[in-house]
């Protein structure tokens with residue numbers, strides 16, 4: 001469900017406007033900014049940028065993008081010629097690196113009419129922003145530098161960096177508004193520094209950089225503000241052979257950043273819509289509609305002559321020329337604000353989805369122990385993938401200690417998701433083989449619906465893939481050999497076992513560890529606001545509102561008295577606090593996530609990763625919450641199955657949103673599939689967990705959490 005109710009016409013499409021020739025442009029890798037001698041020191045400027053890579057006639061929309069350059073010796077200006085990078089960029093880091101960013105906000109103000117949250121917080125129209133390194137397991141430290149020096153943050157999202165050209169934020173009384181939004185640290189002059197230290201034992205994989213300004217996140221990400229971050233090398237965990245004599249080279253890796261932008265014709269040749277509408281075009285093409293190569297036409301009634309672009313690295317339907325018979329590693333990143341994808345690679349000759357081997361999820365390479373049942377693999381992957389049997393290696397024997405390969409035909413990618421796959425030509429039987437002349441495939445999303453009260457995201461072709469004819473694979477292999485970090489992080493020396501030498505600091509009185517055997521239960525729901533008691537799930541302006549609730553559960557499964565907090569919108573004053581373990585070692589908790597609504601949400605937590613577990617799994621199983629062996633699949637975002645209201649009229653107390661209440665759930669009126677997560681906490685700081693459908697996050701579906709150094713403390717932890 002979207003926050004604003006938007007008109008949706010159901011007329012026949014006018015296709016002429018988008019029936020343009022799709023320009024077959026070869027895909028470009030995002031520009032790389034690589035660390036040297038353990039440091040990457042950059043100037044990052046958020047600014048408007050004209051997007052010239054979209055090919056529908058009449059559109060050169062002005063998006064927002066980061067301008068990135070090596071930090072100059074003086075001043076906050078990139079050298080002449082540096083341009084905004086709508087298509088994205090890559091920060092190339094190694095474990096143990098220090099990432100330094102001087103960050104400058106030069107974004108224009110926002111039209112309040114485009115800003116649902118304006119009614120709560122007029123300051124958002126000044127377009128404050130900030131940076132978040134999504135998925136990196138790093139500290140979330142607040143500023144400790146005294147003025148007038150430029151403040152220095154870790155991966156800390158409770159800061160609001162204002163562009164002084166848009167006005168002085170002091171014109172509003174912060175005390176009036178800061179209970180709902182997060183202007184905890186107001187930076188009025190537009191400049192801050194980030195200093196982010198990666199642990200030496202950080203997993204190798206794909207992460208990303210995006211704004212995390214509560215209330216503006218959806219607009220800023222969908223306008224184009226994001227880039228990808230890589231840590232380490234694929235060759236660390238992926239080999240062509242069972243002895244790892246032949247590691248996958250960095251040159252075989254391609255980064256594919258998926259972005260979308262809805263554009264209507266206008267005086268400047270089109271401006272982004274910002275508040276994204278899933279009904280902008282039909283979920284699947286209408287009869288006679290032009291082939292959706294990187295774009296679909298706006299609904300003629302609601303969005304006449306509009307276009308919804310789905311780009312890869314900022315390019316509309318590029319061609320991906322696979323260079324070698326050994327295929328390529330693709331790092332896919334959903335950088336859309338709210339859109340979900342169901343990715344397939346379709347063989348153009350057979351129209352069938354091709355099998356792809358899955359290497360990593362959310363930046364951590366998978367580690368499936370030998371003998372793991374296929375059903376367990378599906379559960380560990382939280383149903384984000386449609387699994388397929390990997391064709392057996394043709395001649396190379398598989399060592400008994402190796403992880404069995406995992407293959408998929410579909411990748412469900414909700415906002416923020418990453419996945420790494422091996423894209424290689426396969427014959428009709430699924431075996432890796434040399435491609436025939438003219439072998440092509442289409443990378444596409446087949447469309448994805450997020451539930452009865454959710455949104456239907458459209459089917460669109462994303463890229464044309466060309467495989468080289470007659471290139472025999474170098475090695476006669478059926479699958480890559482993966483030695484995943486998902487296991488290494490939990491073993492001695494691993495990030496979630498041994499931890500990180502955190503910034504020194506004291507514990508906080510009143511911040512205490514969860515008692516042994518207890519777990520936290522988090523509710524995702526649509527709150528009833530005191531300001532709009534007669535429209536549950538909506539505010540007094542008719543916008544859908546979103547929130548989270550909380551409860552602590554004891555070792556017998558019973559709620560702990562006094563811990564229940566009903567579903568409410570984000571309030572930065574409410575914080576879950578927990579200390580690290582003795583000696584500041586990581587502490588692992590179990591969280592049970594209950595989705596009360598009738599649409600999918602995408603749970604995400606900062607500064608860590610988690611494993612999906614099952615409370616009924618036997619203790620020796622990888623799926624057991626008591627398992628300390630680690631391994632399997634580690635994620636930083638997970639889809640939450642939607643609730644099914646039952647028991648006739650007793651269910652669904654919030655008819656306007658189709659959402660159950662906590663009372664409905666406890667009375668058994670609402671069937672819920674809990675998602676149980678094992679979450680290790682290794683990093684100190686103040687951060688958040690939230691729905692990564694950014695429309696929902698902006699709408700209130702977020703909660704603060706603080707991890708502090710270990711110390712003797714007494715009172716309640718919340």
Ligand SMILES: [Cu+2]
Nearest residue numbers: 601691693696
């Ligand atoms: Cu959501």
